[in-house]
Amino acid sequence: MAAGALLLALLLPSACGRRTGYLTDSFLSMDTVITVSLGKDTPDAEKIFAECRRRTEECRVIFDAHDPASALSRLNASAGGMTVPDELADVVSLAARVSEASGGAFDFTLLPVSTLWRNAEARGSLPTGEELAAALALRGAGSVSVVREDGAAVVRKAPGQTLDLGGIGKGAAEMTLLSYLSAESGAPYGVLSFGGNVAVFGEKPDGTPFVIALRDPSDPSGTAAELELSGGEFVSVSGDYERYYEIDGEKYGHILDPETGFPADGGLLSVAVVTHDGALGDALATALFVLGEEKGMALYRSEKLAFEAVFVRDGGLTATPGLAGKIRAAEGFVFDVSAP
Numbered sequence: 409m410a411a412g413a414l415l416l417a418l419l420l421p422s423a424c425g426r427r428t429g430y431l432t433d434s435f436l437s438m439d440t441v442i443t444v445s446l447g448k449d450t451p452d453a454e455k456i457f458a459e460c461r462r463r464t465e466e467c468r469v470i471f472d473a474h475d476p477a478s479a480l481s482r483l484n485a486s487a488g489g490m491t492v493p494d495e496l497a498d499v500v501s502l503a504a505r506v507s508e509a510s511g512g513a514f515d516f517t518l519l520p521v522s523t524l525w526r527n528a529e530a531r532g533s534l535p536t537g538e539e540l541a542a543a544l545a546l547r548g549a550g551s552v553s554v555v556r557e558d559g560a561a562v563v564r565k566a567p568g569q570t571l572d573l574g575g576i577g578k579g580a581a582e583m584t585l586l587s588y589l590s591a592e593s594g595a596p597y598g599v600l601s602f603g604g605n606v607a608v609f610g611e612k613p614d615g616t617p618f619v620i621a622l623r624d625p626s627d628p629s630g631t632a633a634e635l636e637l638s639g640g641e642f643v644s645v646s647g648d649y650e651r652y653y654e655i656d657g658e659k660y661g662h663i664l665d666p667e668t669g670f671p672a673d674g675g676l677l678s679v680a681v682v683t684h685d686g687a688l689g690d691a692l693a694t695a696l697f698v699l700g701e702e703k704g705m706a707l708y709r710s711e712k713l714a715f716e717a718v719f720v721r722d723g724g725l726t727a728t729p730g731l732a733g734k735i736r737a738a739e740g741f742v743f744d745v746s747a748p
């Protein structure tokens with residue numbers, strides 16, 4: 409993966425500022441930077457940070473496709489599926505729902521295609537049509553199912569199929585951490601940043617909402633908009649400006665169009681999705697980036713899945729109606745709240 413892959417997709421002005429006095433811990437896991445920010449009066453913060461690292465590692469050994477020992481890698485290596493931890497089965501079920509609702513735009517069976525692009529980057533030339541066709545032959549979320557056998561969760565798949573949960577796994581792990589932080593840790597409030605996924609919990613002492621800055625995809629040091637979040641809300645951002653394959657001086661985004669195997673081009677620079685379910689938000693951000701604004705708004709209006717979204721184009725953005733009053737576009741951005 410090209411340099412810059414670890415930059416955060418979101419800025420957290422309030423959490424990062426020393427003035428506000430959050431206690432923070434940052435670490436690397438699941439191919440991303442994770443930052444836990446706790447209200448400054450949190451008792452036993454060091455213990456909470458250690459517990460967050462431990463729980464993240466528990467998630468990593470399930471979802472990390474790059475670790476051959478992870479539950480996901482073992483599932484991928486199995487012929488037609490196997491018994492898996494409940495956490496993995498739940499995420500595969502949700503991924504299948506998002507795949508169905510998005511008409512296949514979210515496709516978690518593209519691992520052979522991602523691997524092809526990674527190898528293409530290493531050798532310095534684009535994948536050939538033949539290579540792409542071969543890698544696309546095994547795709548198809550419809551061949552993946554989750555069943556229960558003797559009380560255990562089993563994922564079934566076509567022989568040779570391999571799953572890529574890179575578009576949903578971080579949000580799923582983030583959700584696990586957020587429920588620990590909000591329900592068990594004793595921390596009164598805080599912010600959790602998981603790569604392109606941010607979640608907040610509790611209530612700030614002054615009663616004001618959390619404010620998250622969405623990065624301007626065309627200017628990594630700039631802001632496209634500020635978004636208000638309340639405790640229990642997640643925001644996930646997908647874009648192709650920070651993770652990409654670089655081949656012969658050209659950048660190829662890591663979010664793929666399942667039809668062609670080439671980087672998706674839905675006409676957007678990035679998409680932010682606000683939900684109460686971090687795994688759903690993560691998957692939907694990836695799906696909406698593929699779909700683009702028009703089809704994305706159609707999915708929103710279908711009410712198949714509960715979410716709000718911000719579609720970021722070059723110099724402009726559109727928010728879904730539920731974000732009216734909660735989002736402020738930065739100067740220079742043409743801003744629009746879509747009709748319901």
Ligand code: AMP
Pocket residue numbers: 513514515516518522572573574575576604645646647651662663664665666690691693694695698
């Ligand atoms: P995200 O950063 O959450 O948008 O997820 C992007 C990651 O999801 C990529 O790095 C791939 O691992 C995987 N991916 C790529 N294209 C798709 C797609 N169309 N549907 C689902 N996952 C994808």
Ligand code: MG
Pocket residue numbers: 574575576644646689690691692693694
């Ligand atoms: Mg995603």
